Amino acid sequence: MTEKIVFIPGVGEVLMKKSARAKRVNIKVAPFKGVQVSVPQRVTFANAEKLVLQKKDWLLKHLPKMEQMEDKLTEFTPQTQYRTFNHELVFIAQEDTELRAKANQTELQIIYPPNTDFHSLDTQHFIRHCIIETYRREAKFFLPQRVKELATAHQFKYRSVHIKNAKTRWGSCSYDNKINLNLHLMRVPEHLRDYVILHELCHTVVKNHSKAFWDLLDKVSGDARGLDKELNDWQIEVF
Structure with a gap:
């Protein structure tokens, strides 16, 4: 048996799947997918279920958040009007x-x-x-070009730009100045997209979030703290 569904009172159905890649029991709560558990080959479903029961309080805390996210997500039907960046x-x-x-x-x-x-x-x-x-294709075309424009305008130097479908981060900058940008930036307003790019470009100069970093970001963006607060109103996986 490679998967098993168990019912936990208060939580509901939990899907447990055997995974060759899993090194430990991993519990995940996802919109429209519910509670899913990755179980290493060496761990029995019975032992995995015991661990899930131990995490019941954690699940009861996170399930309402998942339901709230489900309510915010668009249900796409032929009547839905939706537009990506240019599609x-x-x-x-x-x-x-x-x-x-x-x-x-x-x-x-x-x-x-x-x-x-x-x-x-x-x-x-x-x-x-x-x-x-579609957002990924748009991002690969648009974002590297925009990084180049902003880097030139503010005299930043970077090595490369990579597009990711990250779950929690809008962007990142590696120690050797490789910039990663989230494809979901194509959903946010232009000024917030530029803010994230400038945020990562500033990390090519200052590798932490010290006062020096925020001073630099404020200088190039105009209102770093205000823009950061506005960006927090956007949720990466909610559209």
Whole structure:
């Protein structure tokens, strides 16, 4: 058996899966996926369930947060109006086809058979995956160019720019000045996108968040603390 579903009072169904990569029992709470547990091959489901029960208070604390996030997420249907940075989401009903996607320069097309259940998790996951990959392509085209422009304007030097789909961080800068930027920056307003880029460029000069760093960031951004506070209103995984 590679997976097992157990019911825990107060928590509900918990999906436990055997994982060859897991080194320890890992418990995760995710929107629309619920509680999922990665179980190392050497650990029995019974022992993993005991650990989940020990973490019940932690789960009861985090499940309401997950439900709040679910309420904020868009349910994508043919009636949904949604636009990425430069692609319009378009739904096209078509006979004799599977659910699939196609993108051109201006549209992300979701092509679906008439009997598609848009309330199903599989359908929503597919559409979200397509949207995220569209943001990724847009980010790879736009963000490196914008980093170059801002670095030139403020005389920063960096090695490279990489686009990531990080869960918690908008960006990062390595010790050797390689900059990582989150593809979800394509969702935020331009001034906040520039703020994150400037934040990471400042780390090419100051590697910590000392007063010297914030003074430099304030100098190049105009209002570092205010922009940072505004950015905190955006949640990376909520769209």
